[in-house]
Every structure is written in C-alpha cells, then in structure tokens.
Amino acid sequence: MDFQELIKNRYSVRSYQDRPVEDEKLNQVLEAALLAPTAVNKQPFKLIVVNTLGKKEELKRIYHPDWFSEAPLVICACTIRSESWTRLDGRNYVDVDTTIAMDHIILAATDLGLGTCWIAAFDSEAAREVLELPDDVEPLLFTPLGYPADEPGIRTRKELGELVRYEKW
Numbered sequence: 001m002d003f004q005e006l007i008k009n010r011y012s013v014r015s016y017q018d019r020p021v022e023d024e025k026l027n028q029v030l031e032a033a034l035l036a037p038t039a040v041n042k043q044p045f046k047l048i049v050v051n052t053l054g055k056k057e058e059l060k061r062i063y064h065p066d067w068f069s070e071a072p073l074v075i076c077a078c079t080i081r082s083e084s085w086t087r088l089d090g091r092n093y094v095d096v097d098t099t100i101a102m103d104h105i106i107l108a109a110t111d112l113g114l115g116t117c118w119i120a121a122f123d124s125e126a127a128r129e130v131l132e133l134p135d136d137v138e139p140l141l142f143t144p145l146g147y148p149a150d151e152p153g154i155r156t157r158k159e160l161g162e163l164v165r166y167e168k169w
Contacts, residue, residue: 006111011152013115016071019147025112026073029145032108033077038097044084045098045140047105048076048131052144061126063119063142071115071146076131077102079138095140102141115148 001009026049033047052059052069059069068074077098084094106116119142127139 001111006107009152010107010110010116011155012117013071013144013146013148013150014065014067014117015148015150016067016115016144016146017149018070018072020072021114021145021147025114026145028112029105029108029114032104033101036097036101036104038100039085039093042083042085042097043101044080044082044094045101046078046080046137047101048078050074050076050131058130061123062130063122067117068119068142068144071144073145075105075143075145076127076139077105077141078131078133079140080136081138082136098140102143106143109143109145113147114145116143116145118143 030047030049033045034043038044050059050073052072052074056069059074060066062068079094079098081092081094084092084097086092102118106118109116120140122139122142124139127133127142131139133139
C-alpha cells in the first residue's frame with residue numbers, strides 16, 4: 001500500500017486474535033525501528049519484545065485493560081538517556097528518538113496487516129519490575145502487536161488550519 005493509504009489505515013487496535021505473529025513479520029517490524037532517524041544517529045533506545053503467553057497477570061500490572069495482553073506480543077520501547085544526543089541548550093532528544101522508532105514500528109506493523117496501540121499511560125514502576133530494567137533504562141512506550149480482531153472506529157482529527165501556521169505564529 002502507498003504511504004498515504006498506510007497512515008489512513010493505521011488505528012489503535014483494542015482487540016486481538018490469538019493468532020501468533022510470524023517471526024518474519026516481527027523481524028520486519030523491529031528492523032523498521034532500526035531505520036528510524038535519531039539525533040546524530042545515536043539510537044538511544046532498546047526494544048523489549050514480550051511473548052504474552054503465561055504472562056498476562058504480570059502484564060496487567062503494567063497496564064490493566066485485558067486487550068493489552070490479548071495480543072501474542074507486547075513491545076516496550078525503552079530510553080537510555082546517557083546514550084542520546086543533547087542540544088547545546090540542554091534539550092536531550094532521547095524521548096523524541098525513541099518515539100520516532102515506535103512510530104516506525106507501528107507503521108510497519110500496519111503495512112504487514114498487524115495491529116498496534118500506542119500506550120503511554122502505564123505503571124512505570126511495575127514495568128521496571130516486570131521487565132527487570134536496569135536503573136539507567138526507562139520504559140517510555142508500549143504497544144501490543146498482533147492481528148486485529150476489531151475494526152477501526154470513527155476517528156476525529158483537527159482541521160489542518162488548526163495545526164499549521166506558515167511563516168510565523
């Protein structure tokens with residue numbers, strides 16, 4: 001599918017089939033993250049792929065809705081601030097870089113017929129414990145990964161004129 005069709009087809013999937021994700025598709029999704037642009041190409045993130053089978057209760061500690069662990073896989077994008085680039089004014093780009101990588105994951109998954117859902121409202125302390133993260137690693141985003149068992153709902157978006165300015169504010 002072309003890019004415009006791809007971004008129009010992407011939606012937040014909140015129901016998943018129990019069908020496993022093929023290794024080839026998982027690798028394509030993960031490789032998309034490696035191709036994401038990052039500041040000074042530092043790639044200051046790590047991805048943790050969790051097979052949900054037998055781990056549903058642990059995953060509910062991180063994010064409680066059932067559909068989160070209904071997908072066969074969950075991916076956590078973690079930041080490593082010490083590995084990222086910092087602008088001269090002190091602005092560190094670790095969150096931006098990791099977010100771009102997650103967006104590549106989500107778009108690649110959509111292109112392969114897989115579903116995802118961007119999740120930032122999770123219990124970070126539970127995530128640290130369940131995923132056994134070292135102190136210098138921070139969980140930033142999660143997404144389930146699997147085949148959708150639902151259909152996209154109605155999505156509302158702002159008008160272009162509400163979001164875009166030309167030349168000046």
